[in-house]
Amino acid sequence: MTSFAGWQMPLRYGSEIAEHQAVRHAAGLFDLSHMGEIEVTGPGAGAALDYALTGSLAALAPGRARYTMMCAADGGVVDDLVVYRRGEQEFLVVANASNTATVAAELHGRAAGHDAVITDATGETALIAIQGPAAAGIIAPLTAPDIAGMKYYSGASGTVAGFPAWVARTGYTGEDGFEVYCRPADAVGVWEALTAAGAPAGLIPAGLAARDTLRLEAGMPLYGNELGPDITPFEAGLGRVVKFDKPGDFVGRSALAGRASAGPRQRLIGLTMHSRRIARHGYPVFADGAEAGTVTSGAPSPTLGRPIAMAYLAAAADGAVFSVGIRGEAVPAELTDLPFYSRSR
Secondary structure, three states, rough: OOEEEEEEEEEEEOOOHHHHHHHHOOEEEEEEEEEEEEEEOOOHHHHHHHHHHHOOOOOOOOEEEEEEEEEEEOEEEEEEEEEEEEOOEEEEEEEEEEHHHHHHHHHHHHOOOOOEEEEEOHHHEEEEEEEEEHHHHHHHHEEEOOOOOOOOOEEEEEEEOOOEEEOOOOOOOOOOOEEEOOOHHHHHHHHHHHHHHHHHHHHHHHOOOHHHHHHHHOOOOOOOOOOOOOOOOOOOOOHHHHHOOOOOOOOOOOHHHHHHHHHHOOOOEEEEEOOOOOOOOEEEEEOEEEEEEEEEEEEEEOOOOOOEEEEEEEOOHHHHHEEEEEOEEEEEEEEEOOOOOOOOO
């Protein structure tokens, strides 16, 4: 167990490599109840979210989800979010655990003047994720309504093992999977039912360590590493989440438009190490021997069999020879397209 954003969280249940490989080849079960859940409801909920966030949420169809960001007035990322539209006047905003209070407070302020109610429902919501190629086959017999045809980034109200839940086909691993939002009192029942149903298919519980290596292989950013107040979505290669064509103003629009026009000040890249040595967060990156950037995330890749990393480069370095400074030594690294891993569809 480890302390994480005020919660005690499982770092691993056994072998983090086994947990990682289970998600890639069968299924893993994650307790993600530390994530923040904020409800935005009312006739003006969609308009409030359009002003508060970079995405176009009022246009989102009920039952669909969208990855988006909350930015400050200067364009820096306050948090990256998943927003579900659960009904015509009901949205669920899912925030990173360390940012839940900040996001809730910002939503309260930014919703002023809109006919919308902001409710922090984190304490009343548990979140369990089942991820991996076997996930659909495991959860489908336990779930009503039928989820066989549920599209990626969609969700529906129903039941899992008889317990009321919001079930969404979303995740943070690069694999197919589902996230189950339920009452805390029902979480153990949901967990035990999924565990029993998944055992024949190879499902095992997975902790934070495996979740981090899975998302890193999939090239997914982590707030505090690839995202933060000094980074705009354009530096992170996620300019697509900024919807300048939606009606009305939104927080950060002017600064983000300037950044879109001028181009990013740095760019996020992938690196594959040429040795077993690991490029950790904060290590310097060199291009042709000159310091050119900083590692944001790094770990051994169980899928690729070599250490990988994401890093920000302060300037273009096409054709350069790369290395990472690890304890005073320049360790060779290869520029690698992101993501490092993409599942077969």
